[in-house]
Amino acid sequence: MQPHAGDAQIAGVVGGAHRALASAIDDRPNSNNEASSPGAMQEGQVRPVVVRAPSxxxxxxxxxxxxxxxxxxxxCTAPLARLTILFQVQGMRSASGAVLSSPSILKEASRISREEGFRAFWKGNGVTIVHRLPYSSINFFAYEQYKMHLRRIMGIDGDQESLGVGMGTRLLAGGGAGITAASLTYPLDLVRTRLAAQTKDMYYKGITHALITITxxxxxxxxxxxxxxxxMGVGPNIAINFCVYETLKSMWVAKRSDVSPAIVSLACGSFAGICSSTATFPIDLVRRxxxxxxxxxxAKVYKHGLSGTFKEIITKEGLFGLYRGILPEYYKVIPSVGIVFMTYEFMKRILRPRSWDGL
Incomplete structure (x- = not known):
């Protein structure tokens, strides 16, 4: 059987995605797959490099x-995601010329709990799950497929690639994967935003009702x-995620191979998420x-297209208006990355035949 997705599997976030923690763990030699045992080696002989079979x-x-x-x-991170969306669209709800208050996570969280109830922190999460299942699946799979084809076109064999070429293929593959996944699942993303942005006035009553009503x-x-x-936003976001994560991880492992793969993956993944969120947050705010x-x-609030919307937000809310809601977005990145890595690794072990043997 031909191996799928090369020698490593991937998982990502949103926002939303990174190479799976499993690749870092599975690539480490152990007693079950070493080419030769320590006892069979002559003194001073260099231990052979061990390459595991693809998953x-x-x-x-x-x-x-x-x-x-x-x-x-x-x-798991839905409450922070909803706070981010509410802050992002705050400028649309203010009266013309009104002074916007500074975003306060505690104040807004208290308002949601008091006026809408505790369950409201997960408002729109049902459609998030319906959206995220196909989106994440397509994103993970498309990234590895695009990267594999790019490497084949460029004649790259194994891991013999320069830093620049490696970053280039990751950027292109990540951008293509993000655009592919977003294009195929976009209506669900729009419905999720509208459900999560609702406060006390419930115009949309659920996923099906929202789809029918919008149409x-x-x-x-x-x-x-x-x-x-x-x-425009998801392509660069996913591209930066994959590129920063894989580049930092390969550099870290090359210099400190004794560090736990879990720690390396979480640290690099979290930093990659922060980088991608910071770079693309203004576009994400405008799209919301x-x-x-x-x-x-x-009635419409912004009537002059993309560039006009950017200009109007900066005029009315200042430059910081483009980063309204960035704080809960940062708070969401680290736990989101950790959870998706651990869950993906666990699911891979369940779905792979004889995956728990020897544990």
Missing amino acids: QISTASQLLAGGIAGAFSKT KDEGFWGLYKGMGTTL RMQLEGAGGK
Whole structure:
């Protein structure tokens, strides 16, 4: 059987995605797969480099593991994700010329608990799970496939690639994977934003009702409102995630191979998530607001396209307005990365035949 997705499996976040923790763990030699035992080596002989066989997890299992990992991670960090969205769209709810208050996580969390109840922190999480299952699966799988084809086109064999070429293939593969996944699952992302942005006024009553209502009120293409901005952001976001993570991890492992693979993966993954969020957050904020244009039959707020929206936000809210909600986004990155890594590794072991042997 041909191995799927090369010699390593991947998992990612959002936001949303990185190489799976399992690749770091599985690539380490152990007593079960060493080419020769220590006792059989002559004194002074150099231990041979050990290469493990590729993981034999099937394509379907890989997609399933990635989807479950992404959905579980999003569920655990849903309260912070909703706070981020509420802060991002705060400028749309203010009266013209009104002075916006500084975002306060504790104040907004208290308001949600008091006015909407504790369960409201997970408002829109149902559609998040429905969206994240196919999105994460497609994202993980597409990245490895794109990277494999790029390496084949460039004639790269094994790990023999320069730092620049490696970063280039990761950027291209990550960007392509993000755009592919976002394009195929976009209507669910739009519905998720509208459900999560609702406070006391419940115009949309659920996933199905939202899909039907948006189509009725705004036409079929209303389900793809803001998609251009989304693709502008998700491509660079996923590209930076994969590139920073894999580059830092390879450099770290080369210099400190004694460090726990779990610690390396979590540290590099968290830093990659922070880098990608910082670089693409203004685009993400604008796409959220464009997704909410016309929601509930309300009049449009931004009428001058993408560049006009950026200019209007900066004029009314200042430069910081483009980063409104970045703090809960940062708080979400580290636990999200950790959870998705651990869940993906656990699911891979369950789905791979005889994966627990020898443990």
